[in-house]
Amino acid sequence: MSGFRRRSVLKMGAAGAAVIATPALSPAMELELGGNDFHQIRTFKPREKGSYLCTMCPYFDGGFTFSELDQVKKCEGDPNHIATRGKFCSKGLASLFSVTDPDRILMPLKRVGARGAGKWKEISWNEAIEEVAKKVSASLDNPDTIHLNEGGFKENGTQRFMDTLGSQSVVRSRYPSIGNASKQIALKKMMGVDFLFPDLENTRYVLNFGCNIMETALPLAQRLSDGMVNNKLTLITFDVRMSNTAGRSDEWFPIFPGSDGLIALAMANTIMQEGLADETFIDTWTNFNSKELASALKEFTLQRAEKASGIPAKSIKKIAIDFAQVKPATVFSMNGISLHKNGINAEAACQLLAVITGNIDVRGGSCLPRKFDLFPPQPAPDSAKVDGKIVLNHTFPFEVKEGSRKVSILFNHMSNPAYSSPASSLWREVLKDEKLIPFSVDFSPFMSESAELADLILPDVVGVERHEVGSAPTSAWPWVTMSKPTHKPRGKARDVREVLKKIIETVDTDGSRGMKQFWAFSNSKDWVKREILATPSLKKKYKKIKKGTWPKYGKIDTLTRKISQKSGDPVKAKFGSFKADGFPTPSGKIEVPVLAWSDNQGHANLAEDQFVLTTFKVAYHTLSMTTNLKLLAELSHSNPLWLNKEVALKMGIKDSGLVRITSDVGYMVTKAWITQGIHPQVVGLATHVGRTAYGRVAKAERDYRPEWASEEQIDEDIDYNLWWKDKGTNPNDIIPVALDPESGAQIWNDTVVRVSPAEPGDQYGDIHVDNDKHLAIYKKMLGGA
Amino acid sequence: MEGARRSYGLQSPGTRGVAGAKRYGMVIDLRKCIGCMSCAVACKTEFGVPLGSWRTWVKVSDKGRFPNTRRVFMPRLCNHCDYPVCVRNCPTQATYKHKEGFVLQRYNRCIGCRTCMVACPYNARHLLPAKRTDNNLPHMVVDKCTFCVHRVKKGIVPSCVQACVGGARIFGDLNDPKSEVAVLASKERLTVLKPELGTSPSVSYIGGDWEIMDEPHSYTNRTEQLKEEFNDYKRNHEGDAFADIVEGEPTMPQIGEHAIGFLKTIPHKAADVLKAFRIFLFG
Amino acid sequence: MEESVVTFNVFHHVAWGTTISVYFWLVGASAGSFVISSFGWVFGIKRYKPLALTASVTAIGMLLLVPILLTWDLGKPVRFIYLLLPGFWHATGPMSWGTVLICSYPMAMGVYTYFVIKNDIFWARATGIIAIVLALSTHWYTGVVMELNPGRFLNHTALAPLLFLTGAFISGIGLLVLILTMQNLVVAAEKRIDWKLLIEMAQYMMYGLVFDAFLLFLEFMQSIYGSMNVVLGHEAVLMGVFKFPYFWLEIVIGLIIPFLILVSPLKRNIYAVVAASFMVCIGVYGMRVWWVMGGQYLQSFY
Ligand SMILES: Nc1nc2c(c(=O)[nH]1)N[C@H]1C(S)=C(S)[C@@H](COP(=O)(O)OP(=O)(O)OC[C@H]3O[C@@H](n4cnc5c(=O)[nH]c(N)nc54)[C@H](O)[C@@H]3O)O[C@H]1N2
């Protein structure tokens, strides 16, 4: 109906049936569960299919892109993929919009004027690469001053780049700094793996400690959902607030922050005392024997757990007994325990429950991860020397500020510390300071809060344009999926691997510096091929993997929605591989760590207006990756402060009324959401929103026109229809740095704040922080640690 | 779900239970819904549904008192009613009931009068705004969920069903006793929205919670956030009906503003008329 | 009862708004004026003959605005043609009938007016009868088009057409009183309409007001004893968001005050009568506003 045309006037008598014909459906046909896509009106033409690995979150779902007229129109999961089973979450489905994001950076940009002033000019790739190469060459006599801040879920040549230059200064963002390091470290110690796959589909009982499975672990959530109905499993969730998962659980226990470990230990104690433990398993497969273990657990009484957690002892006991009796059962945990002090102990304690009940690597239990670890393309530079010496993302700016760390160049890849890291205000100060960081380069395809403060932006390609291969432990079978874009990257965007290769080739033109040899791949596609060829278990399968996903275990059954063999039976997984191979620990057994618990979590005695601030993720965003995507921002663009209703009434705070959140370093003003779904001593803020950068969607300003965005990039839908005004607030400025002494991870969820009604003159979104206080806290922390 | 075989307007007589005929419907198993909204996003990408309009969405409600609380999700879409008020009231036959269960829209007949939107008891319809990402797609006509007839025709489940992470949305031929929907329909207790209106929906729910299914409740028990969002929406999103009342502000000045807004459209609509005449007269 | 709060929902626009409420008012006023116009020529009440022409011209004038408003409201105005094409006509849609009525009613009025000007008593009467039926039907239809939406609880009442017609009757008289007053102020003395006639018309209006109040009372009764939707419709919409048009405009300004004027000795004072007429006119507009928008308002949260 675009315009009124003569043709349509003439046709009107004939009811204009040509445009959308009444679809005559053919008889008797079973509906497929996906795998194809068609133009939605007029032609019903099939769309071109490409294989796709979603990298919007660490679960790496495999699927397809469907495109039409040189544009990806849809992404969806591959129904025959053993883990994905056709399902992508909202982020995966919407990821294609990052291609057409009207604020996307499509050419190399060089800063003009002061840093952070927001003035840019386009330069050519050659100029850009020349410039970087020049700076890199100049710093090569002291390579450790070249820094990389890496946040990718998968290393995309950046690590190799640093190794090639001989720099050890890789700042790790997601792992192990501001992500769930404690969990991984604990598991690594205990079982030699960094993840346990909970077989939710076949289990009958799930103990969930602080993972919001339904919002953050979607490949697991689909199995949970199946299990809830098909297996009538019992889902018990410990969380400080009612997440979607908690709200859909059979029972939600609003636990006092940081006390999960103690509950788990008390449960373990109960199970041992009641004689419900699988003693043979303990005796054969752990470095403890059951008697020792029982006595070591004795000190963790139900009463002690009740006191710390606020959960009645009899409830804990009941769950412990149920958990031990119902078989199979599984335990899962995530940031809710891992982003706390004591995270390693807590994780170990939780997993101990699965261990003592013999639920390790059985059908329906907690299984060793099944995935393919990909090797770097060969030849690769020696990176061994880098191991063991990790630069933490959240202490990096302090070190730079204090002068203990010298930086000549800072590369930033897939990370946005100016928003996502604690003390992000200090990060910004440091990034802005040309004396501290003389030259900085960001590979971001978007104008993130961090990219805004760079000198040079070399836009990477985005997910659906990238050649990629990956595997994640999201099912009881290993798999590997390859992304094969059907289109060239938009504008002048270039894959970071290809850019790094060019830089190296400019630095080491003739190969005399011995750098060029490691960059022999021709392009990112070739990189992926070499990655597969370098991986012994996949080497011979390249041809198969090229088709998308390998192995294919069968086809999805349209009725049961399980991957089934030709015979119609669901494929069967193998369990108990450890019986033959042992655990990948030094002893080959599960190494139960020293069971220790300090009752003092640093926030035991809270004053009436003091709360523990928990920051959490929502189902429709991944930190900064999705923030400017219109469909996701439409679903979630604001983050009022969760506040318990009773407490709010006492404090005189109204729903949607302004509140001040004061931490040790400053305060912010936001709106309150009065809810029954949060522990009275906890307040909660969702992360992802509250943007000062990115673009018109993230900032909720539809008239915003950044200079780098060309006219043809415009999406009239956004310019005309974007309707929300509340863009939320970001708590990370007022969250001080806090290291878990053992794992070094940021203990996000131990932040203590004061909450009060807003004061006169406070405006929604105000943030006042004192970076000197951030520094003082850092110094104190070093002194104390 | 079955009712008397009445028929109004352009509605093919119900084929529910008629041997040899197909009758598509959706069952939404709320026990499996995890509130991920993949359905809503999949639908929006499939059709390029503009911001501020929805063919399907998921209502969320929190129930109970601390600590005994739970969360309830309620996916919503066009019910593809057997006795669709929208079809009955459309003056141009632009919307009709297909004999296999779909209620469909013919954009080239639709005049944008919005009678059907007023008629639909479920808010299932929206007017496509004047501007959208792909301006070659229809605009300024009323649109709604099509049960993804273009996919079903090709033998694939609707987009939202394809994407449904929880596996809560189940689509199929209710007349085929072997289909999952038919099995569920006979095995489980199904509820529909507003059964009292006699629209006889083809979308039914397992485990529906009455409060979230209840219309007055949606109005009375909203959070303040939702009220503010609602008002933001009314202020900032063009509805082209000059009817959106912002809660908490006096009505009559707003209606005055609507009238002015209406006058402001004269230039571009006049241009539209002139263009039509020009094309009609001079080709 | 346990607490239950809707924490996420999407939003919807109200489909029909100001334009439609103005249109309903215009059609009503037109029909009302036309009824007065027909008093002289159709029902043979001689003293009304002088104002027949003004009345029917007013009626036609009001009605000519209608198609403009409506087509304009379509967003792409030219599409109104579809409504007139036989291949598109849909018998169960109230609006299809509305289109027929809105097209034929002004034509009938035009023909009638032609015979009034020609002073052709027989044909004026004959066409007048047709036109009056069409006038009433046109306005009846505006009630029906809202009524036949079972999901809109405030509108879904069999009283709708009656409420509309009563409103039409009183607003038509009101409007006519205003127009005739203005006409009297500008035309030569001998052409003036007798003020007494206007005062007499206002008395008809008073009866209309009484009937209108009765209908509103019936509606009110039903709403407060009705299902939650209707109760809420009354509480949250009529006495809430739409309190001004409903309570202040329609009931206080449009009903109570004019009624008091028209039953008190003031009823013989032409100024008071003109004021009352004005108030009735805007009161009826208030009713059109809440009737059209209020009924949809509640559901846009669902
Ligand atoms: N949608 C979405 N999914 C994601 C991501 C994303 O950004 N968005 N990111 C991915 C990444 S990088 C990660 S690390 C994972 C994180 O996945 P999750 O760990 O599931 O996510 P979080 O929201 O960080 O934290 C989980 C829950 O811990 C609760 N919590 C806080 N304190 C405590 C406590 O003391 N005890 C208990 N029991 N619970 C507590 C919070 O209320 C929150 O609901 O998700 C991954 N998946």
Ligand SMILES: Nc1nc2c(c(=O)[nH]1)N[C@H]1C(S)=C(S)[C@@H](COP(=O)(O)OP(=O)(O)OC[C@H]3O[C@@H](n4cnc5c(=O)[nH]c(N)nc54)[C@H](O)[C@@H]3O)O[C@H]1N2
């Ligand atoms: N308050 C609070 N803060 C948190 C958390 C919390 O729970 N609460 N969670 C923490 C956790 S678990 C994590 S893992 C961290 C994550 O924090 P970060 O590692 O900083 O990740 P993001 O903020 O998502 O930033 C990703 C960057 O990559 C860019 N990007 C997106 N797609 C591409 C691409 O295709 N190519 C390239 N080159 N760049 C791309 C984005 O624009 C963005 O700048 O945040 C932590 N921050």
Ligand code: SF4
């Ligand atoms: S869960 Fe993660 S990997 Fe899977 S579709 Fe969503 S964002 Fe992509």
Ligand code: SF4
């Ligand atoms: S839900 Fe509404 S739009 Fe859909 S068929 Fe029923 S009445 Fe029509």
Ligand code: SF4
């Ligand atoms: S808007 Fe279109 S579909 Fe709806 S009633 Fe009018 S013509 Fe029919």
Ligand code: SF4
């Ligand atoms: S059936 Fe198709 S059109 Fe309807 S809600 Fe689902 S995806 Fe959207």
Ligand code: SF4
């Ligand atoms: S996709 Fe399925 S599980 Fe997710 S919200 Fe929609 S209906 Fe619920």
Ligand SMILES: [Mo]
């Ligand atoms: Mo993370």
